Amino acid sequence: MKVTYQTCCGVDVHKSFLVATIVKTTGGIEPSYQKKRFSTFNNSILEFKQWLLDNECHDVCMESTGKYWVPVFNLLEDEINVVIANPKWVKAVKGNKDDTKDSKWIGDLFRLGLVKGSYIPCKKVRILREYTRYRYKLVSCRSSEKNRYQNALTVCNVALDSVVSDIFGKSSTSIIDYLLEQSGTSINHEEIASKLLRSLKSKEDAVIESVEGYQMTDAQKYRMRLVRAHMDYITAEINDVDKMIENMISSNPDFENAVQFLCTIPGVKRDSAITIISEIGTDMSQFSSSKRLCCWAGLTPGSNESAGKKKSVRITRAGVYLKPA
Template sequence: MKVTYKTCCGVDVHKSFLVATIITTTGGIQPSYQKKRFSTFNNSILEFKHWLLENDCHDVCMESTGKYWVPVFNLLEDEINVTIANPKWVKAVKGNKDDTKDSKWIGDLFRLGLVKGRYIPCKKIRILREYTRYRYKLVSCRSSEKNRYQNALTVCNVALDSVVSDIFGKSSTSIIDYLLEQTDNSINHEEIASKLLRRLKSKEDAVIESIEGYQMTDPQKYRMRLVRAHMDYITAEINDVDREIEKLISSDPDYENAIQFLMTIPGVKRDSAITIISEIGIDMSQFCSSKRLCCWAGLVPGSNESGGKKKSVRITRAGVYLKPALVQCAHAAVKSEKSPYYKKKYESLMKRRGKKRAIVAIARMILTAIYQMLSTGEAWNPSDLYKIDMPEALLEKQKAKAIKQAMKLLQREGLYPPLEPIAS
């Protein structure tokens, strides 16, 4: 096999130490090996870096073991080309492996160009990504607390969620606060009616009926107050994270311009655009094509065929944070009446492939559009947009033209009688 890197290094990273093997190919295929072990403390990592430079090794490959590779990458990235490999592609055979053999195996694969590197964005994008992912976790945690709060109401025989559209709205919150303050399980109908706002006033009887006879003990009230306080705390944390995210974006005009650019796509709002930029960055040269980007995001069907039989071809599990954001944008895009491009596409796909596959297909279309926009700087303008957003008069004209051309074709083939000229 052809040697891609004459001098390279394979690294097996762990929490407290790393094992490195420098592989040097001088003459033939058979290389020479230098093995050494280092601690993962900063001084030791700098010694490892100095050892690499002494041996004229500027290409390093290591597997992405948890977060243990990050400190090593941070100290090496300025002077050394570091390739982060998926552990699935560099895993050694069981029964014949240890730390030293693993580093040698990674180096051998990398030397022959058999390891594909993961996409690692620049440091600014990595910091922004940390904030957006943390925000995603906070929002998920708040949703869990909301479900817990609503379940507590159900257990206490409060069916308010069957009447109101938002159990956490102003009217609902006032009513629940009133119930928590009561020493017994009785209610004053006039007090409840005074807490209803706007359209909910017309549902006064239904609201009172939904909470009449509720059963709420003091321990249950205390638990609900704890859940409410935790929800408020998480909301405050989300607001703080949002402010920090805006600071990071405002520090670089390119990020703000890219976000505003992506917001021209139907269904993509500011929060979604920030999440997308934090995951893929603004430099699309990292991906050789839009197909590669969609594959990296987990929006491409898998390939699993053996013996002429095709097995499951579901989309992969990649894009844990990017894929949900794109699917959310797709759901918003297919409901847009102002820009019905994706809506028409979705309706066409849904008839043949079902709702879920159609939504994933729309998400992939959006990501493909994002790739082209960030690569070329062109505004969102699909090549077949005119077929969907065409004015009614022009649409009728196009139909008449298509019918006329079809009739001429049938006449030439002798499948349709020629039209007789009208007598004057």
């Protein structure tokens, strides 16, 4: 096979240390190997970087193990070409692997050009991605709390969600607050009716019937207050994250222009455009075609055929943050 990299390095990175193997191909068929172990502290990573430069090694391949590769990538990317590989492309044979052998195996595969590199955007895009993904997690957490709040109402024999369209609207919130303040299980129909707004006034009888005879203990009321307070806290966090994201977009002309361009697509709003930019960046030269981009985003079926039989070709889990956008 043709040698793609005359001098390269395979790295097996862990939480507290990394094992590196420099593979050099000179005149002979068999390459030469230099192995060394470093810790993942910054000073040690810089020593690793200098060791690579001293050996004229400017191409490094690492397995994307959790987030452990990120500190190494941050300190190497300015002077060294770092390829981050999906573990499935560099998986060693079971029963014959250890940290040293793994780094050698990665180096051998990389030397022959058999390792596909993962797309790693520039640092500005990576930071923006951290914020958009964090926002995604916050929204998911708030949705879970909303479901928990609705379940608490159902358990307490409150069927208000069967009458109103939004259980977290102004009228519904006022009615629930009234129920939480009550010491017993009796309700004042006139008080309930006074809290109804707009079109909900026409459903006065149904609203009263949905909360009549509710069963809510003090412990259940306290739990609902905790859930409500947590939802309010998460909402405030989301607003803070939104402000920071907006500042990052508006302060970067490339981001702002790309977002405005994406917003010209029917159905794509600003939030969705920002999410798309945070995931794929603004440099489309990383993808040779639109097909490659769709494949990277996990939107195209795979190819799995053996002995004339086609097996499951469903789309992958890739692009879990990009698909909802």
